[in-house]
Amino acid sequence: MVKSAVGFGNDVKTLMNESSSDPASASGPSDPGPAPSMRNVPEVGPGASLDSLTGSEIARIQNAANRIGKPISVVGSRATGAAGPTSDWDFVIEGINSRVRHSVASSLPSADVTLGVGARQDIFSNLIPELPYITFNPVEQ
Structure with missing residues (x-):
């Protein structure tokens, strides 16, 4: 079931987090996995940190976005780095x-x-650009 939240907007702002604009540091501290290339660096919204995701998580999300040809955003505690076990x-x-x-x-x-x-996943249909998010845009193969 696709979820939608009240107050979500359709306008996605492209905001790069200064600390994660370097693709070499994009894979996170605990899993050095491959860094994204310059053409597929995720968009990091306000209050979010790409360091909260491992290299393998980044690769899985980017591959999924490429496969369906749609942007996929990580929101909530996984985007802010506040996720627990x-x-x-x-x-x-x-x-x-x-x-x-x-x-x-x-x-x-x-x-x-x-x-x-x-599976402990929620998939929503609209992004609130004022809240923390990390968006993976599809890359044409």
């Missing part, structure tokens, strides 16, 4: 239908199912 994943994919949602959900990171029920 039982935190779920919150994503925004605008213009998504249930078929695409089911197709992409298994490609995206999810919390350990042993810590809760189900």
